[in-house]
Amino acid sequence: MQIVLPYAGIVLLIGPSNSGKSTLLKRMIEKREILPSEVISSDDFRVLVSDIEFIDWRDRPKDEADSLLGDYQSISKEAFSMMDSVIDARCRLNKLTFVDATHLHPDDRKRYLSLARKNNVPIISIVMDIHEDELLIRDEQRDNPRGKRRIRQQYQTFKKEKRFIKKEGYMSVYTIKETDNLEFNRRSNPI
Numbered sequence: 001m002q003i004v005l006p007y008a009g010i011v012l013l014i015g016p017s018n019s020g021k022s023t024l025l026k027r028m029i030e031k032r033e034i035l036p037s038e039v040i041s042s043d044d045f046r047v048l049v050s051d052i053e054f055i056d057w058r059d060r061p062k063d064e065a066d067s068l069l070g071d072y073q074s075i076s077k078e079a080f081s082m083m084d085s086v087i088d089a090r091c092r093l094n095k096l097t098f099v100d101a102t103h104l105h106p107d108d109r110k111r112y113l114s115l116a117r118k119n120n121v122p123i124i125s126i127v128m129d130i131h132e133d134e135l136l137i138r139d140e141q142r143d144n145p146r147g148k149r150r151i152r153q154q155y156q157t158f159k160k161e162k163r164f165i166k167k168e169g170y171m172s173v174y175t176i177k178e179t180d181n182l183e184f185n186r187r188s189n190p191i
């Protein structure tokens, strides 16, 4: 599949945890298809604002899980606020930015559609459509697992949301089931 990247604007990655968003972007950086500074990741911004790299959600009693969720939501709110200012600045400067977060909830996606519209830059989305069983297998194998319950919840949200994404107003939507045969064609001027 050939993916046409705009000269400037936003590339919104969409997909549950373990769908391979960060892996794809890392591979593009290694192949020098994009610059490291073109990737803005919610995981990195959570660390920047809170020093916390990873919360282990597995096997927690409910009250502990609820308290952790409260912490996580406060951290995420600050992280996204910082991240959105950086993306806004990059759009104003006519830069291309890949946004690496799950973007499963419509409001999260709408924020970036509005940001792109406000700055008069294009926005495209890359939807990582990976089967739930594969997401769960990858979760077991990764260093910082998100936990089965969370992956299943995210997958259900993704399944419900994916039909709406095409109509939300992106310049293009690329739905990816595997990343082996991707070819990126980057526009070399704003037109």
Ligand code: CTP
Pocket (backbone or CB within 6 Å): 015, 016, 017, 018, 019, 020, 021, 022, 023, 024, 043, 101, 102, 138, 139, 141, 142, 143, 146, 179
């Ligand atoms: N992974 C894999 N095969 C792929 C892509 C990812 O086995 N084709 C593995 C990675 O090695 C990693 C895990 O799945 O151990 C999560 O990959 P990542 O790219 O970080 O997924 P994200 O979608 O970015 O997950 P998150 O939203 O949780 O950051």
